[in-house]
Amino acid sequence: MPSAKEKSAxxxxxxxxxxxxxxxxxxxxxxxxxxSDTLSRPLLEGPIRPAVFWLSLPxxxxxxxxxxIAWNDTFLAGxxxxxxxxAVGFASYVSWLMTMLFxxxxxxxxxxxxxxxxxxxxxxxxxxxxxxxxxxxxxxxAGTVVISLIAPGFAHLLNLHGETAAIAxxxxxxxxxxxxxxxxxxxxxxxxRGAGDTRTPLKILGAVNVMNFAFSWMLTxxxxxxxxxxxxxxxxxxxxxxxAGALGFVYLLQRQGKAVRLAAAHMQPDRSMIWRxxxxxxxxxxxxxxxxxxxxxxMSIVNRVPSEFPTEVIYAAHIVGIRIESLSxxxxxxxxxxxxxxxxxxxxxxxxxxxxxxTHECVRQTLVLMLASAAVLYFGAAWMYRFLSSDxxxxxxxxxxxxxxxxxxxxxxxxxxxIGAxRGAGDTRVPILITFxxxxxxxxxxxxxxxxxxxxxxxxxxxxxxxxxxxRSVLMWLRFRSGRWQRIRV
Numbered sequence: 405m406p407s408a409k410e411k412s413a414x415x416x417x418x419x420x421x422x423x424x425x426x427x428x429x430x431x432x433x434x435x436x437x438x439x440s441d442t443l444s445r446p447l448l449e450g451p452i453r454p455a456v457f458w459l460s461l462p463x464x465x466x467x468x469x470x471x472x473i474a475w476n477d478t479f480l481a482g483x484x485x486x487x488x489x490x491a492v493g494f495a496s497y498v499s500w501l502m503t504m505l506f507x508x509x510x511x512x513x514x515x516x517x518x519x520x521x522x523x524x525x526x527x528x529x530x531x532x533x534x535x536x537x538x539x540x541x542x543x544x545x546a547g548t549v550v551i552s553l554i555a556p557g558f559a560h561l562l563n564l565h566g567e568t569a570a571i572a573x574x575x576x577x578x579x580x581x582x583x584x585x586x587x588x589x590x591x592x593x594x595x596x597r598g599a600g601d602t603r604t605p606l607k608i609l610g611a612v613n614v615m616n617f618a619f620s621w622m623l624t625x626x627x628x629x630x631x632x633x634x635x636x637x638x639x640x641x642x643x644x645x646x647x648a649g650a651l652g653f654v655y656l657l658q659r660q661g662k663a664v665r666l667a668a669a670h671m672q673p674d675r676s677m678i679w680r681x682x683x684x685x686x687x688x689x690x691x692x693x694x695x696x697x698x699x700x701x702x703m704s705i706v707n708r709v710p711s712e713f714p715t716e717v718i719y720a721a722h723i724v725g726i727r728i729e730s731l732s733x734x735x736x737x738x739x740x741x742x743x744x745x746x747x748x749x750x751x752x753x754x755x756x757x758x759x760x761x762x763t764h765e766c767v768r769q770t771l772v773l774m775l776a777s778a779a780v781l782y783f784g785a786a787w788m789y790r791f792l793s794s795d796x797x798x799x800x801x802x803x804x805x806x807x808x809x810x811x812x813x814x815x816x817x818x819x820x821x822x823i824g825a826x827r828g829a830g831d832t833r834v835p836i837l838i839t840f841x842x843x844x845x846x847x848x849x850x851x852x853x854x855x856x857x858x859x860x861x862x863x864x865x866x867x868x869x870x871x872x873x874x875x876r877s878v879l880m881w882l883r884f885r886s887g888r889w890q891r892i893r894v
Contacts, residue, residue, distance in 0.1 A: 447600050447746055448522065448753050456742055456765045462602040464738035469606075469613040471731055473645075475792065476617055477638050478727045480624050482793040486720045488635045489793060490564065491571035493723025495579050495639070497699065498558060502547045504692025506587045509540045510594035511744075512685030515830045515894045516677075517598030517664065518745050522752025526663035533595040533657070534670040535677040537588060544587030551580040561700070563707045568716060571635050578639035582646035589646065592653040592666075597741055598748060599664045608652045616645030684894050687832035691839050698843025702851055706865045709855030713801045720793060721802030721862055728788045729809055732777035736817040739766040740824030747828035747889075756890040763825040763884065767818050774817035781810035805863040812870050819877035822884045830894035831883075838879045847872035 446455045474496065481488040513536035520528035555576045559569040589612075593605035623637025633640070657666040706722045707715050746762035785806040789799040826835065850868025858864045883889075 447749050448755065448758070452758070452762050452765050453769075456739070456746065456762055456769060459600065459602055459745060460735075460738045460742040460766070460769070462606040463597070463741045464735060466602075466606045466609050467734040467737050469610050471734055473613050473616050473620075473642075474727060474730060476620060477642070478724060478792050480620060480638050481635060482724070482795075484635060485567075486716050486793070486795050486798060487566075487568040488571060489720040489723060489798075490568045490716055491575050491635060492638060493720070493727070494559065494564065494572040495576045496723075496727075497696075497703065498551060498555075498576055499579060500699075501693070501696045502551065502583055502586070503590070504696055505543060505547060505689055506540065506590045507692055508685035508689035509536055509543060509587065509591045509681060510685070511688045511827050511832065512536075512681030512683070512894075513591055514594045514598040514741075514744055515684045515748055515828060516680060517595050518600075518748025518828060519752035519894055521599050521663065522749035529595075529599060529663040530665055530667075531670060531674070531677060532681070533592070533664045534666055535674055536591040536595055536681060537654075537666060538671050538673055539678055539681060540587040540591035541584055544584030547583040547587070548580045551583070552577050555580075561704065563704060563715065564719075568719075575635060575639045578636060579642060582643035585643075585646035585648075585650035588650040589653055592657060595664045597745055600745060600749065601664065602741070602745075604656065608656065609649060612645045612649035612652065615648055616641055619644050680894065684830045684832055687836055688827055691832065691836045694836060694839045694843060698839070698847055701843075701848055702865070702868065705848070705851045705855055706862065709851075709861055709865050710859055711801070711861040713797055713861070717795065717797045717801055718862055720795065721789075721798045721805070722865075724789060724792045724798060725802045725806045725809070725862075727792065728785070728806060729781065732774065732781050732810075732813055733816055733820060735773035735777065736770050736820035739770045740820045742766055743821050743825040744828030747825045751829060751890065759825075759829070759890070760887075763821065766821045766825070770817040770821050771814065774813045778810045778813035781813065782807050785810075801862055805866045808863060808870070809866065812873050815874045815877040819873065819880050822877075822880040825884060826880075826889050829889035830892045831889035834883055834888075835880070838876055838883070841879075842872040842876040846875055 447459065477492050477496070478489065481492040513532055516532040517529045520526070520532065555573045556569075558576070559572045564572055589609070593609065596602070596604050618641075620638045620641030622632070623640050624632050624634060625637075626632030654666060657664065703719075703722065707719050709718065711718055713721070743763050743766040746766070747759040750756065750759035750762065785803045786799065789802050789806070793799060823835065826832070847868040850871045851865040852868070854860050854864030854867035856864075858867075860867070
């Protein structure tokens with residue numbers, strides 16, 4: 405899972421720009437009724453606790469559906485072979501890399517739209533939505549081309565060979581066809597969340613995930629007398645669902661009369677608005693890229709640690725363990741988006757104290773759910789491993805590491821929420837240093853120590869991850885506590 409932050413005082417000042425630098429919005433349509441009178445009112449006034457809860461709940465539903473699809477993909481691959489499991493896991497890591505690049509658009513869009521809604525400027529919110537759509541389409545298409553070309557190199561760097569490497573490269577190239585659809589969906593969902601509408605993304609992505617589930621099963625194992633196409637069917641199911649989601653968002657946002665809407669007349673690229681998004685979102689993408697690079701090196705270490713298990717088993721156990729853990733931080737992901745919206749809107753409305761209180765409430769609600777998740781991870785580790793993999797060696801290798809990871813959920817939750825809060829404020833530069841420090845000085849050296857010096861196998865390699873999560877969580881809290889995020893302009 406991606407994350408990151410650090411304490412470098414002068415970078416905050418570099419992010420601050422005068423209000424006058426904000427470009428004028430060119431929009432010849434009449435503005436709709438202020439959205440602050442509908443969706444955003446409970447976010448800007450009244451009790452904070454129920455506002456946070458009801459804002460987060462649809463996002464949590466969306467996260468659960470997304471996790472169900474990820475589990476479904478791993479389950480289908482696990483019914484085929486350990487090589488298939490490793491290949492699907494490899495593609496999921498690269499897809500995560502692309503998600504970090506897509507974040508350049510979605511994080512920038514959320515920050516700008518939420519500030520505009522908080523300031524009751526529906527025109528600016530609409531303009532930002534259209535420019536986010538254009539930028540997302542470009543970024544997604546570029547990602548498809550690049551990943552298709554370098555897929556074999558990725559497999560080689562991860563020490564994948566033979567059948568696993570061949571399956572991984574083919575799977576990744578099919579998966580890449582859906583990147584532009586995913587990028588557009590992420591960007592438009594981010595605009596809606598920035599406006600306080602978390603239900604519409606749930607409805608669209610919920611329908612898309614049901615489609616993904618059905619397509620993947622049918623294409624993998626066949627239907628009737630048709631035998632299916634195996635592992636590639638999982639990738640084609642995901643690709644079809646991504647494009648269906650993008651079309652669903654476009655169809656809906658062209659027809660709704662709210663501030664977050666699409667109009668072809670406003671899609672001509674506006675360099676000033678696009679630059680505002682990139683200025684806020686690019687540091688977050690770089691943050692994600694650093695995190696991915698650290699994870700990539702981390703996976704390479706995992707694949708090489710001395711162990712009684714062969715490489716394909718260790719790698720499959722790592723992939724299954726990470727997939728299981730992804731369930732535990734679903735609540736944190738939901739509250740991360742809620743914190744981003746609450747902070748952005750309240751800063752736009754000139755209410756920094758309410759933004760701070762809302763973030764603390766997000767952390768409190770997250771911790772309750774994360775502690776429950778930790779108990780499920782610890783006591784249900786063996787059952788969940790057996791569910792996702794039919795290989796007993798994968799289960800035996802992975803369960804001890806997953807049970808140890810359960811004890812670090814209480815630091816992971818606040819880390820994720822504080823990331824969201826700072827991103828909602830546009831504070832995306834300082835976290836890059838924390839990500840780099842965590843990966844370079846904790847996760848990677850810790851994995852080398854635990855895996856090669858202590859010779860604890862997968863559990864030893866994961867020691868670096870435990871140290872990284874703990875220290876970065878503390879640094880993130882300190883960054884938020886400093887209050888510098890309140891003075892950043894987007």
